[in-house]
Amino acid sequence: xxxxxxxxxxxxxxxxxxxxxxxxxxxxxxxxxxxxxxxxxxxxxxxxxxxxxxxxxxxxxxxxxxxxxxxxxxxxxxxxxxxxxxxxxxxxxxxxxxxxxxxxxxxxxxxxxxxxxxxxxxxxxxxxxxxxxxxxxxxxxxxxxxxxxxxxxxxxxxxxxxxxxxxxxxxxxxxxxxxxxxxxxxxxxxxxxxxxxxxxxxxxxxxxxxxxxxxxxxxxxxxxxxxxxxxxxxxxxxxxxxxxxxxxxxxxxxxxxxxxxxxxxxxxxxxxxxxxxxxxxxxxxxxxxxxxxxxxxxxxxxxxxxxxxxxxxxxxxxxxxxxxxxxxxxxxxxxxxxxxxxxxxxxxxxxxxxxxxxxxx
Numbered sequence: 580x581x582x583x584x585x586x587x588x589x590x591x592x593x594x595x596x597x598x599x600x601x602x603x604x605x606x607x608x609x610x611x612x613x614x615x616x617x618x619x620x621x622x623x624x625x626x627x628x629x630x631x632x633x634x635x636x637x638x639x640x641x642x643x644x645x646x647x648x649x650x651x652x653x654x655x656x657x658x659x660x661x662x663x664x665x666x667x668x669x670x671x672x673x674x675x676x677x678x679x680x681x682x683x684x685x686x687x688x689x690x691x692x693x694x695x696x697x698x699x700x701x702x703x704x705x706x707x708x709x710x711x712x713x714x715x716x717x718x719x720x721x722x723x724x725x726x727x728x729x730x731x732x733x734x735x736x737x738x739x740x741x742x743x744x745x746x747x748x749x750x751x752x753x754x755x756x757x758x759x760x761x762x763x764x765x766x767x768x769x770x771x772x773x774x775x776x777x778x779x780x781x782x783x784x785x786x787x788x789x790x791x792x793x794x795x796x797x798x799x800x801x802x803x804x805x806x807x808x809x810x811x812x813x814x815x816x817x818x819x820x821x822x823x824x825x826x827x828x829x830x831x832x833x834x835x836x837x838x839x840x841x842x843x844x845x846x847x848x849x850x851x852x853x854x855x856x857x858x859x860x861x862x863x864x865x866x867x868x869x870x871x872x873x874x875x876x877x878x879x880x881x882x883x884x885x886x887x888x889x890x891x892x893x894x895x896x897x898x899x900x901x902x903x904x905x906x907x908x909x910x911x912x913x914x915x916x917x918x919x920x921x922x923x924x925x926x927x928x929x930x931x932x933x934x935x936x937x938x939x940x
Contacts, residue, residue, distance in 0.1 A: 583615035607653040671719035686750035690769035738779035765915040778843030800835040853881040
């Protein structure tokens with residue numbers, strides 16, 4: 580994630596902010612410019628960045644910003660859309676008549692916007708189901724009837740033919756942590772769910788195409804094997820004992836589709852964290868590392884970098900350092916995974932499929 584500043588006072592602001600804590604300026608994210616901007620009223624519900632005079636640079640708030648306060652994205656003032664480039668993909672939102680659902684929805688939208696930031700930075704195809712009912716993407720945020728939350732069939736987190744469903748209970752920290760422990764998962768976050776489920780969608784858009792599918796099967800396995808049977812076997816017997824030698828996570832061992840989705844999520848983890856390290860000019864250089872095997876100082880844009888080896892060379896030392904920092908605070912590892920050579924091969928395959936789809940700079 581990039582660093583953003585309030586143009587009115589130069590205070591550093593976060594991607595989720597709606598107001599500058601220093602000068603009080605209204606803030607909004609401009610997805611067409613991938614920029615968090617201070618905003619000035621421009622009349623007729625329009626806003627403009629400070630100093631902007633041309634109406635072509637004026638914006639309107641997404642309806643979920645101005646009316647629901649669960650978004651902070653803008654859209655061009657002359658756009659015929661009511662919702663921003665992230666919210667217009669919503670098919671179902673939680674029942675706001677249920678106490679607490681608005682807070683859960685807001686947390687989900689925050690995670691979804693971070694996903695969309697990455698997809699926009701990569702230049703990947705983003706088409707809603709309103710535009711293309713067959714190949715488009717949509718989101719459904721649904722809750723359970725049980726007020727204590729249960730992951731039942733009505734609100735099962737998953738993907739089906741471009742529709743990503745997220746159980747809104749995932750936005751409840753206590754429920755999500757309980758599920759993480761029950762499922763013996765090292766990592767479970769809202770953003771992780773969005774990245775994983777988007778991987779299922781982009782498998783169809785990228786890997787399932789002519790010219791890539793044969794290599795996918797060589798690297799990940801044959802996705803034509805019975806998914807239901809593989810799922811039942813996974814939940815009854817667990818992952819194979821040597822899963823760490825081949826997969827990024829135990830869940831990835833279940834089926835080639837899940838292997839791709841889990842690996843896709845890790846690829847997005849890697850490039851977004853490396854971007855943060857790059858813009859903050861982070862440098863990891865242990866004094867006793869004479870061969871500089873644990874040195875990391877990203878000096879390139881990970882979203883535009885063509886070298887996978889360079890990405891990984893920076894990633895591994897960085898994760899060792901941040902995991903060590905977390906342990907110094909008595910916290911779990913930030914990145915609780917070990918990437919074996921076979922897992923790196925799979926991430927590299929995803930890197931190449933994404934690069935092939937990347938627009939020319």
